[in-house]
Amino acid sequence: EVQLVESGGGLIQPGGSLRLSCAASGLTVSSNYMTWVRQAPGKGLEWLSLIYSDGNTYYADSVRGRFTISRDNSKNILYLQMNSLRAEDTAVYYCAREVNTYASYYFDYWGQGTLVTVSS
């Protein structure tokens, strides 16, 4: 059974940094395409970042230059390093596994999410 468990969320002041973790079981992070998605309170889903199995990374314009996706292959953990946090980054952050076939990209396994609140 695949499980993705996020952690690392919490209350952080504007301008601060936070690192989210996504611990995986039942799948190997380094062999999969993994992504981060967030949802601001009462709002829709927003795709943030993607890491391919070959290590290539991609970002949404809203977080490029501030957020960094990475993974620890030995621990089977996906990370999201978030810097220069703003109030508008307040959201529940989800990790998910992407199924990536020719012209078809979708997310079949999701974590339970971790809440990040950016406030002074």
Added chain:
Amino acid sequence: SYELIQPPSVSVSPGQTASITCSGDELGHKYASWYQQKPGQSPVLVIYQDTKRPSGIPERFSGSNSGNTATLTISGTQAMDEADYYCQAWDSTARVFGTGTKVTVL
């Protein structure tokens, strides 16, 4: 940037059919996916590659995609189908979610 537009809300009576549209430029040339999200829960994949259902998703969920519009159809809607629904596609190396539709079963 690429946008996927959905109606904010759809209302349906129990047992009737609900149709949720997702509009995007030449969306029919891409594969669309759909997710169901109930309050306080993580999204769940209900349709992928336009028309396919993951294991465990009821047959009443179906999808189509042509032209600029993808459609999620819920036939014989049940009270448990009341949720937010999001379409999803891609643009270059980015992934894009639709604006979301709240389905209310009256």
